[in-house]
Amino acid sequence: MNSFSLLRQPRVFFRPGTIKSLPSLIHEFGRNVLLVTGTATLQRSESFASFHDRMQAESLCCHHYAIKGEPSPELVDRAVEEYGCAGIQVVVAVGGGSALDAGKAISAMLVKKEPVGHFIEGQPEYREHDGSKVPFIAVPTTSGTGSEATNNAVISKVGNSGYKRSLRHHAFVPEVAVIDPILMLSLPFGLTAASGMDALTQLLEALVSPYGSPYTDAVALSGIELFSQTFIRACHNGAADIDARSGMAYAALMSGIALANAGLGIVHGFASSAGGYVAVPHGQLCATLLYPATRENISQLRGNVDRSAYFLAKYAKAGRLLSEDSSLNDDEGCCALLEKLESWQRELQFPRLGDFGIVEKDVDFIVSKTRSKSNPVELSVESMKKILKERL
Numbered sequence: 001m002n003s004f005s006l007l008r009q010p011r012v013f014f015r016p017g018t019i020k021s022l023p024s025l026i027h028e029f030g031r032n033v034l035l036v037t038g039t040a041t042l043q044r045s046e047s048f049a050s051f052h053d054r055m056q057a058e059s060l061c062c063h064h065y066a067i068k069g070e071p072s073p074e075l076v077d078r079a080v081e082e083y084g085c086a087g088i089q090v091v092v093a094v095g096g097g098s099a100l101d102a103g104k105a106i107s108a109m110l111v112k113k114e115p116v117g118h119f120i121e122g123q124p125e126y127r128e129h130d131g132s133k134v135p136f137i138a139v140p141t142t143s144g145t146g147s148e149a150t151n152n153a154v155i156s157k158v159g160n161s162g163y164k165r166s167l168r169h170h171a172f173v174p175e176v177a178v179i180d181p182i183l184m185l186s187l188p189f190g191l192t193a194a195s196g197m198d199a200l201t202q203l204l205e206a207l208v209s210p211y212g213s214p215y216t217d218a219v220a221l222s223g224i225e226l227f228s229q230t231f232i233r234a235c236h237n238g239a240a241d242i243d244a245r246s247g248m249a250y251a252a253l254m255s256g257i258a259l260a261n262a263g264l265g266i267v268h269g270f271a272s273s274a275g276g277y278v279a280v281p282h283g284q285l286c287a288t289l290l291y292p293a294t295r296e297n298i299s300q301l302r303g304n305v306d307r308s309a310y311f312l313a314k315y316a317k318a319g320r321l322l323s324e325d326s327s328l329n330d331d332e333g334c335c336a337l338l339e340k341l342e343s344w345q346r347e348l349q350f351p352r353l354g355d356f357g358i359v360e361k362d363v364d365f366i367v368s369k370t371r372s373k374s375n376p377v378e379l380s381v382e383s384m385k386k387i388l389k390e391r392l
């Protein structure tokens with residue numbers, strides 16, 4: 001068995017309607033609150049509007065910071081400049097992965113008096129953050145990134161010298177995660193599909209990570225099982241199917257726990273390199289690359305790599321769960337996994353990289369910036385180019 005260490009988990013409250021308990025949870029930390037949301041959240045959710053009113057009614061002093069898009073260093077620094085001297089006692093983020101990551105990063109930087117860029121992994125001026133922070137409560141309204149359970153916040157700067165890298169410390173795991181599937185009922189089809197595929201990518205990549213453990217395997221497989229039962233229902237009937245939304249919220253939570261403790265593979269390597277080069281929404285990038293990347297991984301593993309049977313057996317477990325056919329042997333399970341991923345790619349019409357402006361001449365540059373991360377097999381430059389070119 002691999003040696004491993006485990007992060008602490010947030011205190012999780014998982015129930016339809018549990019957002020009603022949020023004001024009393026906030027009171028445990030103080031009454032001066034910074035509420036971070038995505039702009040879309042405010043427009044979509046009636047539950048959120050009534051929650052906001054209740055915050056005021058329960059004598060919480062609520063500062064509101066709305067963000068648009070994925071968090072940049074400037075966005076985090078601006079929030080810290082605005083609220084750094086406001087005596088914020090707790091940061092609460094309500095929204096998708098971007099809002100949660102923004103809230104997590106702001107909670108980590110409010111007590112610091114310097115730019116967040118100094119603490120982002122891979123940057124020239126990088127220094128390790130000491131973990132001091134304001135308590136943070138995560139309230140996801142999408143089922144995707146699992147940020148409600150992870151120790152990192154992804155910060156993006158898009159362009160030729162851009163990046164998409166993490167601010168990370170074990171202390172950054174949220175103190176509390178409030179997971180209310182009712183908040184997800186209004187999520188439209190496209191966001192449901194893309195964020196769901198992000199969760200599946202994280203579950204699969206953590207499952208086949210060389211740094212996994214029996215614990216992360218169990219967590220990932222449990223998430224894949226619920227994903228299998230609820231993903232398509234959430235995509236096509238998400239407004240009315242609270243059970244499907246609950247299953248997807250659970251899958252996303254498991255994906256966060258699994259990825260934080262086992263790491264991620266090549267699709268998230270591309271998410272960092274391609275996502276730092278052009279503005280591709282993270283979930284859509286995962287959705288479009290998961291099938292060709294998994295096919296390439298399985299193909300390479302079948303080509304006689306050390307421990308290949310070990311990783312192929314894990315892919316096969318996922319294939320048996322997603323195809324709901326427990327009778328398949330490992331080879332058939334891998335084939336079933338690929339068939340399922342390919343069918344979703346076709347039927348749900350995931351956008352192509354070209355839809356976001358990535359063209360063939362960009363491929364070399366993106367691959368040169370791509371790290372294989374915790375992929376089960378080291379992919380060659382040619383393999384990585386093949387994956388990207390297939391989805392241009």
Ligand SMILES: [Fe+2]
Nearest residue numbers: 145198202282
């Ligand atoms: Fe992800």
